[in-house]
Amino acid sequence: MAWQRRQFLGLIPATAISLHVSGETVADVAEVPRTLLASPPVVQHPAADGFTVNVAVSALATGWVQWGRTADQLDQTAIAHRHGLIRASDRALSVRVPLGDSLPNGGTIFYRFVVQPLAYKNAYQLMRGETQATRVYRLSLPDPGAQQVTVAIVNDTHEQPQTLLALHERLRGLAPDVLVWNGDTCNDFDEQDDPLQIVLNPAKDPSRDWAAERPLLFVPGNHDVRGARARELATGLSGWPGQADLPYNFALRLGPIALVGLDTGEDKPDQHPVFAGTAAYEPYRELQATWLKSAVARPEIATAPVRIAICHIPLRGLPGENDGTSLEGYAAFSGMGAKLWLPILRQTEFKAVISGHTHRDRIDDPTPDEPITQVVGGGPQPDRATITVLRAQGQTVDLEVQDLAGRPLHRRQWSGNAS
């Protein structure tokens, strides 16, 4: 990191800083921008034993989460570390907050994300600056045993600012318990793009949050794996803890709904020349089929009144559409995902698959051959964008696909018979 003390001193009063070297305090500090926090917090990976919070930063920093049961008593602290070393990053910080037995069935906590600049002059001369903190957020974690839940799903936002701002507004009104971002956050992550800003600060304003007070479930799209900086996606929207090989698969019980996330990957075969030997989505889809078989057998998934899967590329095509298994064109639906996953979803009586990718909303109702409804969300432009809302109450789930003004475009309802 550049050592530019004079520049730093122009930003923060020197009296506010200190440096600890071999036990002595020296007036010196890491260079730090005034706004080290470069995004709102993004909550992910809700589970009985904890949740994750990520935030983008504009310079090298460490970070931690202070949380508690009331807004004025944040008496617990979680900090990210690995083999003893506290994590630091100049892009984004990710903190897993362990709940232990303190909040086993969902509930509300209050938290703020704190960051502190870090610079190394050498191994024994580390410089720290003043901490900066987000405001205190009220986070509601979903209760797997709740009688009702609301889930909102958005897709194919492709960095469209007008659409993203409108979606943030709509979500404030809808106040869902969980938000799902069903792929294609970007057009690509090229050298000049900042993937962390695209995925953690989509409204381009750290004061505008959409997943600071509810968890975000991320499902990757084919554009999210493209470009020289695509591998930075996982720094912003990190994979689920303990799932190195299948980072974005999830099977969650959210009240009456079991929600399963699948990753359809790219829209062309792995051997397509445009990938130049960088694609391995075919074995990845096979691995997900094995995972799916065990996920749907888990008691909380098998006994849910209504099971719903989410994946970016549709699993059902319209007549004559490209299934993405040839070198011609690109997939309108994932032929390989359909072949591998649909039999498992049918066998376990999934009611619906929710997708995006085609940039045009539609519903494919069940047929004699295909008992599962397919819901396809809209596109990136404001006049094509949609928000899909699932409202579950007891044994019944109502689905409504809405436009950005909140007008209903499609409605369906499912009732479960399991309990």
Ligand SMILES: [Fe+2]
């Ligand atoms: Fe797509």
